[in-house]
Amino acid sequence: MQTLTNRAQPVDRRPMTFWEKMYLPAIAKGMGITFKHIFKKKATISYPEEKRPFSPVFRGLHVLNRDEEGRERCTACGLCAVACPAEAITMEAAERKTGEENLYREEKYAARYEINMLRCIFCGFCEEACPKEAIYMTETFAPSNFQRKGFIYGKDDLLIPDPKHPLTVTKKD
């Protein structure tokens, strides 16, 4: 058979000598390699006490942003949902009433906004599509959970705290 490369080595099938049958030199050689690794730099870190820095372009967990006055920026235009290749984002819009101008930036806002983190592939298209600079991806990732329902993130999970009126939100279990 013609070989593809000329790097093939013929297998040495000679019977083992006395030294080789003792295995001791081979064991010593192996232990030497193990011992050498003690002085090498460790490849692991002790998470969660220690955390690795994220790259500045890391696409992590989403947040819904507020403007300088603490009003919600999202206007429920649906462009994030239409851009989402995983179809993870759903929303329902409502009209802002008079007196709610300090809560919502535009006359329309997202009354419901949900991201299914089980579907999300963290591609960042939602962030790119957003015309109102409302959705951003942060340098964290979705924390683990025991139940699937804990990965359906609503507005209470996504919205950043209002700097002027801090909410007292009790987290869902």
Next chain:
Amino acid sequence: MAFRGMQSFRTMAEEKKLFKVKIDNITVEVEPGTTILNAARLIGGDVVPPAMCYYSKLQGSGGKCRTCLVKVSKGSDADPRPMPKLVASCRTTVMDGMEVGNITSPEVLDARKGVVEFLLLNHPLDCPVCDQAGECDLQDLSYEHGVSATRYEFKRRTFDKIDIGDHIKLHMTRCILCYRCVFTADQLTNKREHGILGRGDASEISTYIQNSLDNDFIGNVIDVCPVGALTDRTARFKNRVWFLKPVDAKCECTKCSGKAVLWLRGDEIFRVTARKDKYGEVEEFICDTCRFERKDPKDWTVEGPRKVSRHSVISQGHYVGVHKPDETIAKVMDGRAPKLLMDIHDISEVNMPAVDLSKIDGPAHSNDFPKSNGVQ
């Protein structure tokens, strides 16, 4: 089909002379009195000039928006001189031997770019809020012919939003003054109560001292509006058009033909509109009862899904013609259904059974949604 109709017409009346027009080097024979725009529509395809104000079903419409400008490089066989300026193709009738340039004329494309920029001068950039987004003629026009940035630096013309009638919302800020709604109200309804007030930059669509429009067919002004100036209050902010599923449906109606398009989410009817052809023109006007009050699926017999151009954002996510593979798990598992670890509808707060958006008359407000964890 239009061609065939034209030919049979020719054999019937041989003495009637047809005019030969060349639009973008495509020759078409049309009856005398046809406008260049309609001659181009007989050819179809890319040579059809866009139109924002012309509406074939409304008499006297056209000539206002100037988006259908074309170059007439040869007036006729009798007088072959070119027309000195670009002409509005919706108001210029053809002559025998006329030669027209639309997409083959760089002058026309450049002028159209300018027209789009002018139309967008005062148009607000609130497409994320506007209900018309996704089916807006101005959006399509500016996407195809416009430039990406505006050079306008002054304050834009703004108006307060008003409700004209119970069901129609007027956002005068978005209006491009195409007069289509005025013609509709004039020709379709027997008592017109709205029109244009003021002149030039200050002109606005309005009603006589905030008169509410109550007429059986006044809802059609929503469909003829090329922008989001006149919108349906019953569907206001309910959902974006591209998340809804359009189906052709029919109902028994004494006032109109009852042929409409239902915009569904699941079984909920969020919006009822008339059926529009490929030029965005209503095929048959529908009455206000069908449009605003028949939001129960029982009132309608669904004829089938509406065909949406695959270039439209509305076709996004509507997986038409996809063959769903048979579910085999139940067969293998002796008839037992697979155990679902999570049904999204049990957890999701969107589309909750308690909140029936199609039943709410007008846009939803904060009190329509129950608060969850203190956050709306």
